[in-house]
Every structure is written in C-alpha cells, then in structure tokens.
Amino acid sequence: MTVLVLGGAGYIGSHAVDQLIHQGYEVAVIDNLLTGHQAALHPKATFYKGDIRDKEFVRFVFAKETIEGVIHFAASSLVGESVEKPLKYFNNNVSGTEIVLEVMREFSVKHIVFSSTAATYGEPEENPITENTPTNPKNPYGESKLMMEKMMRWCDEAYGIKFVALRYFNVAGAKADASIGEDHNPETHLVPIILEVALGQRKQLAIFGDDYNTEDGTCVRDYVHVEDLIAAHILALEYLKAGNKSDVFNLGSNSGYSVRQMLEAARQVTNKEIPAEVAPRRAGDPATLVAASDKAKTILGWQPQYTNIKEIIETAWKWQVNHPYGYQEKGDAKDD
Numbered sequence: 001m002t003v004l005v006l007g008g009a010g011y012i013g014s015h016a017v018d019q020l021i022h023q024g025y026e027v028a029v030i031d032n033l034l035t036g037h038q039a040a041l042h043p044k045a046t047f048y049k050g051d052i053r054d055k056e057f058v059r060f061v062f063a064k065e066t067i068e069g070v071i072h073f074a075a076s077s078l079v080g081e082s083v084e085k086p087l088k089y090f091n092n093n094v095s096g097t098e099i100v101l102e103v104m105r106e107f108s109v110k111h112i113v114f115s116s117t118a119a120t121y122g123e124p125e126e127n128p129i130t131e132n133t134p135t136n137p138k139n140p141y142g143e144s145k146l147m148m149e150k151m152m153r154w155c156d157e158a159y160g161i162k163f164v165a166l167r168y169f170n171v172a173g174a175k176a177d178a179s180i181g182e183d184h185n186p187e188t189h190l191v192p193i194i195l196e197v198a199l200g201q202r203k204q205l206a207i208f209g210d211d212y213n214t215e216d217g218t219c220v221r222d223y224v225h226v227e228d229l230i231a232a233h234i235l236a237l238e239y240l241k242a243g244n245k246s247d248v249f250n251l252g253s254n255s256g257y258s259v260r261q262m263l264e265a266a267r268q269v270t271n272k273e274i275p276a277e278v279a280p281r282r283a284g285d286p287a288t289l290v291a292a293s294d295k296a297k298t299i300l301g302w303q304p305q306y307t308n309i310k311e312i313i314e315t316a317w318k319w320q321v322n323h324p325y326g327y328q329e330k331g332d333a334k335d336d
C-alpha cells in the first residue's frame with residue numbers, strides 16, 4: 001500500500017516524502033515541477049511528473065499504484081500573486097483538487113490529508129486563533145484553500161471520503177542534516193530572505209511596516225518547523241486510517257514573534273549584522289497571527305520537537321550555507 005504525495009518535490013512536500021520513507025511507508029509522488037525541484041525528491045519515491053489538473057494522468061497513477069491515502073501539497077501559495085491572478089489560484093488549487101477527488105472516488109481511496117492555511121481566517125479579531133475562529137479569507141489564496149476544505153466536506157457526506165485539513169501558520173526551517181530545504185524563486189518568505197541577507201546575497205531586509213498595533217510595531221507570526229509540521233500530516237493519515245472523522249486542525253507553536261524579533265534571533269544564530277530598513281506595509285498583511293494548536297496535540301497526539309525559534313532558524317541557516325543557490329549549481333540561472 002502506497003501513500004500518494006501530491007506536490008512532493010516542493011519545500012513542504014519533499015520533507016513529507018522523506019519522513020514517510022524513513023518511517024517505512026511506500027511513497028509515490030506527483031509533481032509538475034513548476035515550483036518543485038526534482039533534486040528534492042527522495043530516490044526511493046516513485047515519481048510521476050505531471051499535473052493534478054490532468055485527469056487522465058491522475059487516473060493513470062491511481063491505476064498503477066495501490067493507494068491507501070493521499071497527502072496533498074500541490075497548490076499555488078503566494079498571497080500577493082493570488083490577488084493579481086485569482087483565476088490561477090482557483091484553477092490550480094480548486095479545480096486541481098476537484099480532479100483529485102473525482103479520481104479518489106473512482107478508485108475508492110477514502111483518505112486525504114491536505115495543506116490548508118491560516119489565511120482562511122483573514123484578519124481575526126482575537127489571537128490565539130482556534131479552529132472555531134470564524135473563517136473570512138482576505139485574498140484569493142486563502143479563499144481557494146477554504147473552498148478546497150468545503151469541497152472535501154461535501155465529498156465526505158456524499159462519498160465517504162474522509163479528510164484532515166491542516167491550517168498552517170508560518171512554516172520555516174529545513175531537515176536537520178540540511179539535505180533538503182526551502183528554495184523558492186522568487187523568494188518572498190521572511191526567514192530565507194533574512195538568511196540571504198546574512199549570506200550577502202541581498203543587501204538588506206525590508207521590514208514591511210513598523211506601525212502595526214503590536215509591541216514593537218512589526219507584524220507578529222507563529223513559526224512552526226517543517227519537520228514538526230510533517231509529523232502532524234503522518235499522524236493525521238494514521239488518524240484517518242483508524243476510522244476517525246474528518247476534521248480541521250491548526251498547526252503552529254502557540255507563540256508569536258515579530259519581524260524585529262526574528263531578525264534579532266537570526267543575527268544571534270548567524271553572528272552576522274544583517275542590515276534592515278523599514279519599508280511600507282505589504283498589502284494584506286494582518287498585524288498578528290498566532291495559532292492555538294491544542295486541538296492537534298490532544299486529538300492527533302502531535303508533539304512538536306522544535307520549540308525554540310533559534311533552533312528553527314539554525315536549521316534554515318545550515319541549509320542556506322550548504323546550498324547558497326538552493327537546488328541549482330552555482331552559476332545556473334534560476335528559471336523555475
């Protein structure tokens with residue numbers, strides 16, 4: 001029996017494939033390699049290059065493999081881009097998931113765990129955010145993920161396909177041995193950008209706004225280590241296999257760090273100055289997003305191992321130092 005990982009060549013998906021294989025699962029991967037990297041794939045995974053929106057291709061994979069469950073990371077995930085190109089997000093994320101569910105139904109595959117997001121909550125009035133906090137997405141990315149959640153709920157009622165939606169807060173870090181890590185092009189996330197400045201690949205960090213209603217005026221986020229995040233996916237898959245009901249869980253650390261606190265922690269980890277300058281606010285950034293993750297701990301038995309922000313940054317730094325050009329060799333143009 002095989003676990004099918006959709007988007008298994010991406011940052012988060014590649015850590016999932018790696019951890020599943022280390023735990024003894026058979027793994028098949030679908031990835032279109034538009035943002036993923038073949039070099040990030042574990043050699044023991046069976047790789048199918050293609051797009052989840054291509055129903056015949058997805059059917060081909062389901063016919064070849066004996067799939068016991070799906071873990072779904074194959075989605076576009078840039079908030080800013082989603083505002084500019086909403087239809088790309090509804091097509092890739094929503095239509096892609098619809099095809100996956102159709103094929104799951106056809107092949108009687110009953111379990112799916114998938115990446116949702118704190119962006120489904122929009123700008124909540126209260127922190128920490130629980131799973132009962134009302135959803136009110138403020139951008140097409142968050143809306144597309146909420147639509148995916150809703151689609152799954154109705155497929156559960158109609159076809160008995162059970163799902164776990166994991167609402168991620170801010171994912172960071174890399175595998176401890178630095179063999180896989182974060183490599184986006186363009187990079188938009190805070191931790192890798194800070195570390196690119198530390199490495200001298202960028203001049204300085206632009207701090208997007210210091211006039212928010214937070215302690216130091218910069219935005220507060222909840223950072224969770226990618227390996228801990230993946231551990232929750234595997235627990236969720238086992239939870240479904242044990243016959244439990246569909247559900248939604250937040251994945252975060254229950255503690256918030258401001259942009260300035262992250263910068264300071266990175267300065268300590270890297271021992272570099274890391275120049276920074278305050279820049280205008282980035283559109284659509286809520287002041288504070290902090291998760292209450294007690295539900296995942298209680299129901300899934302999730303126990304995050306990385307509880308210190310410096311340890312999270314340390315793993316990202318080790319990756320960055322060992323792979324300053326990501327998965328590309330030095331001198332190659334980054335073209336994905």
Ligand code: UDP
Binds near residue numbers: 079205209219220
């Ligand atoms: N941020 C920043 N400068 C950057 C990138 C990000 O100040 O170059 C801030 C951003 O405004 C947000 C936080 O860092 O408050 C985390 O941003 P990221 O894009 O990593 O994740 P998001 O919270 O948007 O999912």
